[in-house]
Amino acid sequence: MVLDAAAATLARQPGSVDRLVRLAAADMGGVDRLITDRMQSDVPVIPALAEHLIAAGGKRLRPLLTVAAARLSGSGQEGSGNDHCLKLAAAVEFIHTATLLHDDVVDGSQLRRGKVAAHLIWGAAQSVLVGDFLFARAFELMVETDSMRALQILAQASRVIAEGEVLQLMRSHDLNLSQAVYLEIIAAKTAELFAAAAEAGAVSAGVDAEKSKALRDYGMSLGLAFQLADDALDYGGATETLGKNAGDDFREGKATLPLLLAIARSGPREAEFWERAIGRREQTEADFRRARELIIGTGALDATLDLAAEYADKAKAALSIFPANDWRESLESLADFAVSRRA
């Protein structure tokens, strides 16, 4: 019943990533060629490990943002001579891949993008070091664009992501985590790179500060919408859709918003359940099902999806200063897509 209402809200704005993917196809072909080219190394295990993760794909959302922001800001299509945004896009994907490699080591994750996590195949040590390699390669690519401002944006983003990861590691099992701190964590560990990816793309096109700020704001709100929806999907989705195991957050005892809201809305009878299953992480097979029922029953899932929808709207509003064109509409559709993903 509650889920149906949420589904109805979201059905009004299904959104799509496909439109942007089609529009940016030529550019992203160039980005893919750069990625393949620059993950090479004389040390063969490096491209092998990197390719395991990069070839598994994902949606390449972050480099897409860089390309789209540059094009919306008036940069010509590929072939027009300005391939700086393609290099920045590849750099963004390398930074993202590096954080995923380190993240999976830190969390001990089993699955990533539907495949066995790299550290389970090559070992944690190689995952850490190949992450370092990709991070450095990202900066080498940025240097080639000769844009100090883009370097500044992405260096800062890399630092903020690390701070967010540390904060999450410290607070992630805290049942009393406030919504504000939760949002601070996901802003740093997820949305910051969306924001920086879009802003760097805009900067590479040479736009004014108002427009690069608008694209930064778009990326930040979009990133928050995506992470909130992801955290909701972990209690509402199926493993095949997620590319990770549904219920992973619960089993890891991760204090995400659906869980925090459900805890806040639960009665004393449930407090003991949460304390055991999340606080002490003593879980039985049936616990995830019970948690899911509580998260849906208390309206915590809907509230999370509502907040995601608010950020999606905010993302779209940030684009209002740009002329209506295919790029802008594709980015608007992407914001709707962020919150319309269903199991």
Add this chain to the structure above:
Amino acid sequence: MVLDAAAATLARQPGSVDRLVRLAAADMGGVDRLITDRMQSDVPVIPALAEHLIAAGGKRLRPLLTVAAARLSGSGQEGSGNDHCLKLAAAVEFIHTATLLHDDVVDGSQLRRGKVAAHLIWGAAQSVLVGDFLFARAFELMVETDSMRALQILAQASRVIAEGEVLQLMRSHDLNLSQAVYLEIIAAKTAELFAAAAEAGAVSAGVDAEKSKALRDYGMSLGLAFQLADDALDYGGATETLGKNAGDDFREGKATLPLLLAIARSGPREAEFWERAIGRREQTEADFRRARELIIGTGALDATLDLAAEYADKAKAALSIFPANDWRESLESLADFAVSRRA
């Protein structure tokens, strides 16, 4: 007897790091302030963990190189307005600290700079993430100097270091490692940052390509000399001098040059010992003593120290294009110091 001969050779050129430390004292005070300032974060565990390692000191050799290279290249002293070399020096120390944090996780090391390794106190996850934080901070500092060339040099160095670490991880237990590959590994994982640190300092002073190349060559040879001497000290030094446990390399089965040369020079009777103790890493308490005797007895230790001395001479020769002054002499003395450290 063999050790005595080596000691006599080295006694002719004792060298010192103190002279450079005194000369660069004011600059290094500025570098230390930058380091303390920029390792701060709103997430308290980050400066706590970083300080554990950074406050433990070490000799700050790499940032010293950056400062000295800039001064030898004609950059004014601190206060003259150009503090770019100080920021680059702090960035170099952050990159170095980040690699140490990741390295200790990768190797499972117990001691670093005479203190318990950070990952044993805060956990491997935090060490990985704080390493990432420091790495990103390094790039933020570099951006402030507005020198794209310095960014290029240090981004490349960061990438080469990661490649060297991966290569070492793959080949480090290989008893048939050639001297050439061993040198390739230590050039990448150690000497590259010495080279980049000196080159970046030179570049920040705006010297011509010949001089920045000379300082890069100095750093590369110095780094090789230091690593060779370190690898020798692991079989000839005491724990207090090393800041790590003597015999660590042996116990980890690390194929360093003293070991590789001793294996090559051992008879068939010892082959079984090496295969068991290093190849299969089945070691008894007495094994390190036996390995040490073989490494000294076969002349492997001396040969390693001789090669280190060659690189120290090469480092000094690279400085010949600079006018003789205090900075040059201090750097020459540092090269001698690299190979005169005794247990």
